[in-house]
Amino acid sequence: MKRILVVDDDLDTCSLLQRFLSKHGYEVDTAGTGLKAQExxxxxxxxxxxxxxxxPDMQGLxxxxxxxxxxxxxxxxxxxxxxxxxxxxxxxxxxxxxxITKPLYPEELLSLVNSTLKNGKEAxxxxxxxxxxxxxRAKAPTPGxxxxxxxxxxxxxxxxxxxxxxxxxEDIALVAPTPMSVIITGETGTGKEFVAQxxxxxxTRARNPFVAIDxxxxxxxxxxxxxxxxxxxxxTGAVAAKDGxxxxxxxxxxxxxxxxxxxxxxxxxxxxxxxxxxxxxxxGVKDIAVDVRVLAATNENLKQxxxxxxxxxxxxxxxxxxxxxxxxxxxxxxxxxxxxSHFLKEANALLDRSVEEVSExxxxxxxxxxxxGNLREMRNVIKRGVLLSRGKRMEAYSLPEELTxxxxxxxxxxxxxxxxxxxxxxxxxxxxxxxxxxLKETGNNKSKAARLLNIxxxxxxxxxxxxxx
Numbered sequence: 001m002k003r004i005l006v007v008d009d010d011l012d013t014c015s016l017l018q019r020f021l022s023k024h025g026y027e028v029d030t031a032g033t034g035l036k037a038q039e040x041x042x043x044x045x046x047x048x049x050x051x052x053x054x055x056p057d058m059q060g061l062x063x064x065x066x067x068x069x070x071x072x073x074x075x076x077x078x079x080x081x082x083x084x085x086x087x088x089x090x091x092x093x094x095x096x097x098x099x100i101t102k103p104l105y106p107e108e109l110l111s112l113v114n115s116t117l118k119n120g121k122e123a124x125x126x127x128x129x130x131x132x133x134x135x136x137r138a139k140a141p142t143p144g145x146x147x148x149x150x151x152x153x154x155x156x157x158x159x160x161x162x163x164x165x166x167x168x169x170e171d172i173a174l175v176a177p178t179p180m181s182v183i184i185t186g187e188t189g190t191g192k193e194f195v196a197q198x199x200x201x202x203x204t205r206a207r208n209p210f211v212a213i214d215x216x217x218x219x220x221x222x223x224x225x226x227x228x229x230x231x232x233x234x235x236t237g238a239v240a241a242k243d244g245x246x247x248x249x250x251x252x253x254x255x256x257x258x259x260x261x262x263x264x265x266x267x268x269x270x271x272x273x274x275x276x277x278x279x280x281x282x283x284g285v286k287d288i289a290v291d292v293r294v295l296a297a298t299n300e301n302l303k304q305x306x307x308x309x310x311x312x313x314x315x316x317x318x319x320x321x322x323x324x325x326x327x328x329x330x331x332x333x334x335x336x337x338x339x340x341s342h343f344l345k346e347a348n349a350l351l352d353r354s355v356e357e358v359s360e361x362x363x364x365x366x367x368x369x370x371x372x373g374n375l376r377e378m379r380n381v382i383k384r385g386v387l388l389s390r391g392k393r394m395e396a397y398s399l400p401e402e403l404t405x406x407x408x409x410x411x412x413x414x415x416x417x418x419x420x421x422x423x424x425x426x427x428x429x430x431x432x433x434x435x436x437x438x439l440k441e442t443g444n445n446k447s448k449a450a451r452l453l454n455i456x457x458x459x460x461x462x463x464x465x466x467x468x469x
Contacts, residue, residue: 002117003027003044007037007051007063008079013104017050020106021113034058041071048117052079053091061091061217068095075116079104090217101380101400108387111351158191158342158375160335164327168195175322176202181274183259183319184297186326189374192297193257195324200253205293208252213245216258223266224282228273234283246279249292259296259319260305261443264312271315294319329371329378336366343379344394347386355386358394365396365403372436435460436469 004026006017014030021028029044031037034055041049049067053060060078067076078091078099091099097116100109159169175182176199184192193212200210218226225234229244245254256262262270273279274294278287296319305311329339340358348355358366362385371377381400388398396404435453442448450460463469 001025001027002047003029004048004050004113005029005031005037005040005046007031007034007049007055007060009033009052009056013052017104017109020109024110026113032056034060034063037063038066041067041074046071046074048113049074049076050079050113051076061094064091064094064096077112077116090214093212093214093217101384105388108384111387115351158194158339160332160338162332162335165332165335168324168326171322171324172198173202175199175324177204178322179293180321181293181319182295182322182324183302184295184324184326185302186297186299187328187374188299189376190326190328191375192299192326193255195326196253196255196295196297199295200255200293203253203293205252209249210253210255211245211249212255212257214257216261218261220263220266223263224269227266228269228279228281230282231284234281241281244279244281246273246290246292247288250290251292253293253295256294256296258298260298260300260302260311264310267312267315271312271318274315274318329374333367336363339375339378340366340382343382344386346379347383350383351387353386353389354392355389355394356392358382358385359396361396362394362399365399369403431463432469435463439469 002025004021006014006021006028007030008014008017009032011032014032018028018030029040029046031040034051034057037049037051040046049063051060051063055063064076064078067074075097076091076095078096080091080099080101098112100112159165172195182196182199184195186192196212197210200206213226215223224230225242225244227244227246229242229247232241269279273290273292277291278289280287302311302316302320306313306316329336332339340363344355344358347353366378373380381403382394384400385394385398389395435449438449438452439446442452446457446460446464450457453460455463
């Protein structure tokens with residue numbers, strides 16, 4: 001009998017999942033905190049760990065990292081709120097088998113549990129990454145391919161049909177064979193990492209590593225070690241020397257996502273590497289030569305960050321040798337059918353389903369929705385819809401509430417500058433967008449956000465609940 005550990009501070013959720021999964025033949029234990037989960041893992045072997053991302057004593061990401069370090073044969077699935085798309089992507093990067101969004105649906109959860117345990121990784125996540133990278137390199141096209149041949153590259157990249165998308169494709173083909181650094185801008189979920197991979201695959205470095213790191217999820221106290229590695233004894237816990245991401249990417253491409261989140265100290269060290277092509281490990285004295293092309297991405301205005309003294313001007317101009325800006329999905333309605341078709345095929349292959357199309361009602365909801373999570377959110381919505389569909393066509397019942405409620409339409413109309421809203425609706429949309437923006441700027445620090453919004457924490461929490469943020 002397969003063993004599952006469910007970790008959630010909501011006792012009702014733990015109890016419900018324990019009863020439901022036990023009925024389907026699994027042995028299930030529960031824990032209300034990350035520390036309790038670690039204690040149980042030390043006593044018993046588990047095939048699957050299902051953990052909420054937000055725990056009272058630690059984040060699910062921390063529990064995930066602990067589990068992958070100490071119990072590498074245990075698969076991990078993270079439960080996230082629907083607004084935590086970026087966090088969901090992070091847990092995949094750190095070795096989670098998958099994630100599932102709230103509210104939880106029994107059929108969806110059971111299917112995910114069954115598939116995760118059936119198709120559990122046979123190798124360490126790092127080994128899987130290497131195999132995937134090797135596979136991509138084997139399929140890489142000849143460097144410098146013209147724009148008309150871009151389709152032969154990675155199938156993960158969606159080539160849009162609009163004039164703006166074609167310009168992006170041409171820019172990629174133009175800059176890829178060069179050694180130039182590139183800054184890719186755009187909202188969260190617009191596909192910045194896919195563009196970076198595309199540039200790498202069409203470059204002269206295509207047969208060498210592509211290494212990605214999310215600077216937004218990188219704690220400041222270990223950022224230097226993650227980038228440049230460290231010597232044994234350099235700090236508490238450094239029991240052995242370790243290579244950093246620059247060493248891993250030597251000869252290839254290093255992709256720095258959300259680069260605006262780097263501390264000023266790390267920015268200075270990064271500038272030195274870009275200028276001198278050498279770095280020093282944390283705690284070391286020896287210079288190490290490195291040959292890496294750096295691609296960076298951000299969803300914030302770096303020029304404004306420079307003006308405010310949060311980002312080094314010299315580093316900005318060193319990175320910004322070429323810029324590519326990605327439009328949000330709400331401004332690409334003419335291409336929505338293309339994206340839906342792509343994600344539908346992808347979801348069918350992943351879930352072994354045969355949903356052939358989406359209904360017109362579903363497409364109406366898609367066109368009316370604001371898509372704050374952009375392409376990444378659409379991908380997740382369609383994957384969920386395919387799983388819940390009972391026939392060959394995806395119907396509206398399979399969509400999450402976010403897409404079907406009136407607030408989604410109002411948010412889209414406000415973003416698109418369209419009329420049709422009452423004064424009250426307009427004010428609510430403006431307030432919701434303001435709160436979301438401040439939360440993003442403060443790194444989801446609610447105390448700081450409340451101060452900036454000039455309201456108390458209780459009022460902020462009430463508004464977060466009202467606006468489902």
